[in-house]
Amino acid sequence: MKNNLVIPVVVIFIFIISGLITLNGDIIALSIPVIFYITVSLWFSPGKPKLDIKREISRNWVSTKCTVEVAINITNKGEKIEEFSFADPTPCGFEIIDGTNKILTSLSPEENVILRYSLRAKRGTHSITHAHICVSDNFGLFKTNFNYHLPFELYVKPPVKKYDSIPVRPPRTRGFSGPVPSRQSGSGMSFFAVREYQSGDSLRHINWKIAARHQSNLYTNVYQKDRVADIALILDSRSIVNSNSENESAFEHSVEATASLATSLLNDTHRVSLIVYGDSMRNVYPGYGKIQNENILKALSEAKPGFNYALNNLGYLPTRLIPPRSQIIFISPLVSNDIQVLSMLKMRGYAVMLICPNMIDFEVKSKKTKSNSVKDIHLKQATKLAGLQRAFRLKKAKRAGIVVIDWKTSESLPDKIKQTLKTNFANPYFGGKR
Amino acid sequence: MIHALTMITISLTTIVSTVLLLFSRYPSVALVTIFTGIIWLILEIVQNRYVASPSLVVFSIVSSVLIIFDTPPGAAAVVFGLAFTAWDLCRFKQRILVAGGLENSHLAASDHIKKLSLSVYPGLLLTIIAMNSTTVTINFYLLVATAGFALFIFYRALLLISK
Numbered sequence: 276m277k278n279n280l281v282i283p284v285v286v287i288f289i290f291i292i293s294g295l296i297t298l299n300g301d302i303i304a305l306s307i308p309v310i311f312y313i314t315v316s317l318w319f320s321p322g323k324p325k326l327d328i329k330r331e332i333s334r335n336w337v338s339t340k341c342t343v344e345v346a347i348n349i350t351n352k353g354e355k356i357e358e359f360s361f362a363d364p365t366p367c368g369f370e371i372i373d374g375t376n377k378i379l380t381s382l383s384p385e386e387n388v389i390l391r392y393s394l395r396a397k398r399g400t401h402s403i404t405h406a407h408i409c410v411s412d413n414f415g416l417f418k419t420n421f422n423y424h425l426p427f428e429l430y431v432k433p434p435v436k437k438y439d440s441i442p443v444r445p446p447r448t449r450g451f452s453g454p455v456p457s458r459q460s461g462s463g464m465s466f467f468a469v470r471e472y473q474s475g476d477s478l479r480h481i482n483w484k485i486a487a488r489h490q491s492n493l494y495t496n497v498y499q500k501d502r503v504a505d506i507a508l509i510l511d512s513r514s515i516v517n518s519n520s521e522n523e524s525a526f527e528h529s530v531e532a533t534a535s536l537a538t539s540l541l542n543d544t545h546r547v548s549l550i551v552y553g554d555s556m557r558n559v560y561p562g563y564g565k566i567q568n569e570n571i572l573k574a575l576s577e578a579k580p581g582f583n584y585a586l587n588n589l590g591y592l593p594t595r596l597i598p599p600r601s602q603i604i605f606i607s608p609l610v611s612n613d614i615q616v617l618s619m620l621k622m623r624g625y626a627v628m629l630i631c632p633n634m635i636d637f638e639v640k641s642k643k644t645k646s647n648s649v650k651d652i653h654l655k656q657a658t659k660l661a662g663l664q665r666a667f668r669l670k671k672a673k674r675a676g677i678v679v680i681d682w683k684t685s686e687s688l689p690d691k692i693k694q695t696l697k698t699n700f701a702n703p704y705f706g707g708k709r
Numbered sequence: 710m711i712h713a714l715t716m717i718t719i720s721l722t723t724i725v726s727t728v729l730l731l732f733s734r735y736p737s738v739a740l741v742t743i744f745t746g747i748i749w750l751i752l753e754i755v756q757n758r759y760v761a762s763p764s765l766v767v768f769s770i771v772s773s774v775l776i777i778f779d780t781p782p783g784a785a786a787v788v789f790g791l792a793f794t795a796w797d798l799c800r801f802k803q804r805i806l807v808a809g810g811l812e813n814s815h816l817a818a819s820d821h822i823k824k825l826s827l828s829v830y831p832g833l834l835l836t837i838i839a840m841n842s843t844t845v846t847i848n849f850y851l852l853v854a855t856a857g858f859a860l861f862i863f864y865r866a867l868l869l870i871s872k
Contacts, residue, residue, distance in 0.1 A: 282762045282796070286769045293773040301776045304839040305769075305789050311832030312793070315824075360808055379808030413824045414797060415804055 279416045283309050313416065320417035321410040325353030328406065328423055336430045336573075339398055342372055343429060347390040347406075351382035360409040361390065363425075368397035396431045398530065400577050403427040432572040433530045438539035438689040442696055445602035445626045448502035454543050461500035468497045505546050505561060505598040508533055508571075510578060511607030512553025513587065516634075517580040525637045526580045528684040529606050532630060535688070536604060537571045549574055550596060552589070554581020558596055589616040600624040608634045611668060618675035628678040630692075631669060635661045636683045711802050711818040718795035719749050719764075726771050726788045733778040742771055753799060756806065761799035768792035783837040790833045797825055831863075 287306040294303035326349060333344040349361060363376035374392030382388065405422035440454060460467050469482050472493035485494040510533045511517075517526040533549070540547050541564065548561040549571045557577065559570050585591065589612065597603060603625045605617065621627050639658055669679050680695045682688055723746025730739035745767045752760035768788065775785040801821050847855075 282765060285766060286793075289766065289769050290773065293770075297773075297777055299776060301782075301785070301840045302773045304836045305772055305776075305786060307836045307839070308786075308790060308793060308829045308832030311835075312797075312828050315828035358804070360804070362808075375809055377809035379805060413821065414828075415800060 279418060280313070283313055283416070312414065316412045316414045316416040319357050319412040321356050321412065321419060322354060324351070324356055324359075324408075324410050324419070326350070326408070326423065327352050328425055330425050330427055332427065332429070335428055336432070336569075337396075338432050339396070339434050342393045342395050344393050345376075345391070345427075347425075349378075349382075349388045349390065351384060351386050353384065355384060356382040356410045357413045358409075358411045358415060360411075362407045363390070363392075364403055364405070364407065365394075366401050366403060368399055368401060368431075370395045396429060398431050398433045398527065398576055399579070401429045401431065430573060430576050432576045433527075433534040435538050435572070436531065436535040436688075438535050439693075440543050441536065441539055441689070441692060443504055443506060443540075443545075443602045443604075443626070443628070445504045445506070445600065446624055447598075447600035448500075448504050449546060451503050451544070452501055454501060454503075454545075456499045456501060459500045460497040463498040463501045465499045465501075466496060467499035469494050470497055471495070503543075503545050505548075505601035506540050507548045507550065507561075507597040507601060507603045508537055508540075509550045509552060509592070509603060509605045509607075510575070511589075511605070511609075512551050512578050512580050514553070514580045514582045515587070516608045516610055524580070525608070525632060525634055525684060526578075528632055528637075529608075530575050530578055532632075532682075532688050533606050534572055534575050536606075536630075537575075538568055539689075541565075541568045541571075546598075547571065548596065550593070551575070551578045552586060552592060554579070554583045554586070556586060556593070558593075560596070561598065589613045592616065592620075594620070594623070597625065600626075602626045602628065604628045604630065606630045606632075608632050609665075609668060609672075611664075614668060614671050614675065617672060617677055621676050626678075627676075628680065629669075629672055630680045630682055630688070633665075633681065633683045635665060636685070640685070711798065711805065711821075714818065714822070715753060715795060715798040715802055716750065718791055718798060719746060719753060722746065722768060722788060722791040722795055723750075725784075725791060726768065726775070729775055729780050729784050729788065730771070730778070733775070733780055735778065738771075738774060738778075741767070745771075749795075758803050761796045761803075765792055765796040782840045786833055786836045786840065790829065793829060794825065797829075798822075 287309050290302050290306040290309075294300060328350075329348045331346045331348070334341075335343075337343055345363075347361070347363065349359075351359075358379065359382045360379045361377065365371065365376060372393045372395055374390075376390065376392050378388065378390050380388060404424065404426050406425045407420070408423050409418055409420045411418040442454075444456070456463070456465055460470075469485060472481060472495050476495045480496045480498075482494045482496050486492070510529060512526065517524065517529070537547055537549065544563065546561045546563055547567060549557075549559040551557040551574060557574050559567070559574050562570070603620060605627060607613065607629070609629070609631050617627055617629060635658055639654075669681055672679050678695065680688075680692055682691050723742055726742040727739045727746070730736060730742060745764055749760055749764040769792070772785040772789040772792070775788060801818070
C-alpha cells in the first residue's frame with residue numbers, strides 16, 4: 276500500500292471497527308466520504324506519463340563569477356496530468372541566483388511549460404544526470420515518482436588574477452624569441468658582452484668608447500638572446516598537505532595561484548605544462564597559447580584534494596613529462612619528505628621554484644574568525660612550533676638552491692614572487708648576474 | 710490564501726466539535742478536541758508536516774464519540790467533513806511547499822477546493838441522508854433505477870472534475 280493511502284484507510288478502519296463494536300451503523304456511514312475521496316483519486320490517478328523534456332544552457336564552460344542561464348522545456352505528449360512536480364537537482368556548489376528549478380503544475384495534453392533559472396557555481400566539474408519528476412492525482416494519493424534522464428555538465432574554471440610578467444631563469448631555453456635572457460649572445464635587448472668587431476656587424480652596435488682606447492681595433496656590443504622557456508607547473512593536491520576551514524579551503528588559493536601563473540606565463544609566450552599530483556595524476560602536456568590555457572584551466576577546474584596511497588610520496592612525480600633543465604614551479608604547502616625530492620630535481624638540472632602557501636597562518640586566521648580560541652595558550656604554542664618546523668623546512672629547501680616563495684594566502688602572490696626573485700637573481704648561486 | 714483557509718478549517722473543526730461535546734453527556738471530553746485543535750493550529754503555523762494525519766485520526770474518533778453521545782444527527786458528519794477538509798488542505802499546502810512555495814506552484818487553490826468539494830461533500834451528503842433515514846421498503850425496479858441514476862450523476866461529476 277502506498278504511504279499516502281495509509282491515513283484514509285486507517286480512518287475507514289476506525290469507523291468500521293467502532294461501528295461494529297457499538298453496533299451503530301451511523302459510525303460506519305461516516306466512512307462514505309473517505310471512500311468517495313479515494314475513488315475519485317483512483318479514477319484520476321495518472322498512467323505512465325509521456326513527456327518530452329529538453330534542457331538548454333547558455334554555456335557550459337564558465338568562470339566562477341559568470342552566471343549560467345538554464346531553460347527547461349517540458350511538453351506533455353500524453354494524457355492530462357493532474358499534478359506534475361518537476362525538480363532539477365542542485366549539486367553541492369550550485370547557487371541559484373534568479374528563477375526556480377522546481378515547479379508544481381497540472382499539464383494538459385500537448386501543454387508546454389518552460390522553467391528558467393540562472394545559477395552560479397563554485398570551481399569544479401558539476402554534472403547532473405537526472406531530473407526528479409512526480410506525477411499524481413488531484414489529492415496526491417496515487418503518486419508515481421521517477422527520474423528523467425536529462426544530462427548536464429558544467430565546467431567552472433578557477434578565478435584568474437591578472438599577474439604581471441613573472442621573471443623565470445631556467446638553465447635551458449627554447450629556440451623561439453621570448454622574455455627570458457638565454458645567456459647566449461645574439462639579438463636581444465639586454466647587454467651581454469663586448470667582442471672584437473667582425474665584418475657584417477652592425478655599425479650601430481660598435482662600442483665607440485672602447486674603440487677610442489684601442490686605435491687599431493673596433494669593438495662591438497653583443498646582446499643577450501631573449502628566448503621562451505619550458506615551464507612545468509606542479510600543483511600538489513594531496514589531502515595531507517592541504518587543510519580546510521569551515522568556509523574555505525586553502526587548496527582553492529593554490530588552484531587560483533596556479534591558474535593565474537599559467538595564464539601569465541602563457542601570455543609571456545612560454546611553453547607551459549601542468550601536473551596535478553594528488554588523489555590521481557592529471558597531466559596537461561607542454562603547449563603554447565590560448566588553447567593550452569583553456570586546457571590547463573579545465574584540468575584545474577577538475578582538481579580536488581584527495582588521498583592516493585600510490586601518490587602519497589612526491590617521489591613518484593613523473594619527471595619524464597617535464598622537459599630537461601626547464602623551470603619547475605611547484606605549488607605546495609610541503610611536508611618534510613618533499614624537500615629530498617625537490618633537491619633531487621634541482622640536482623638533475625631543473626630550476627625549481629617552490630610556492631609554499633602558509634597553512635599555519637591560514638588555519639590560525641580561520642580559527643580567529645570562528646571564535647576567540649586563539650587566545651588559548653596551547654594553540655599559541657602549537658602555532659609557534661609548527662611555524663618553526665615550517666621555517667626549518669623552507670630553509671633546507673633554500674640551501675638546496677630552490678627558490679622559495681613563502682606565501683601567506685592573504686598576500687598578493689606576484690608581489691611576493693617579485694620581491695623574492697629580486698634578491699635571488701642577484702645571487703650567482705641561482706645562476707644570476709651580480 | 711491556502712494557509713488562511715487551512716487555519717480557518719482547523720479552527721472551525723475544533724470549535725464545532727468542542728461546542729457539540731460541551732452540550733453532550735460528557736463535557737470533559739471537549740478538552741481532547743481543544744488540546745488537539747490548538748496543537749494542530751500551532752504546528753501548522755510552524756509548517757510541521759506530520760501533525761495533520763494524527764489530528765485527523767483524533768477527530769475521526771471524536772466524530773464516532775459524538776454519534777455514541779447522541780448528538781444531533783449529521784453533526785458528527787459535519788465535524789468529520791471539516792477535519793477531513795483541513796487534513797487535505799494541509800497536504801496540499803505541504804506539496805506546494807515541497808515544490809518550493811507558491812511562486813513555483815501553478816496549481817490554483819480554488820481549483821483544488823472545487824475538486825475537493827465535488828469529491829468529499831456528495832459522500833458527506835450521503836452519510837447525513839443515511840444517518841437520518843429510517844428503514845423503508847422500496848420496489849426493486851425503483852431501487853435499480855435510483856442506483857443507475859446515482860451512478861450516472863457520479864460519472865458526470867467525475868467528468869466535471871476532470872475538466
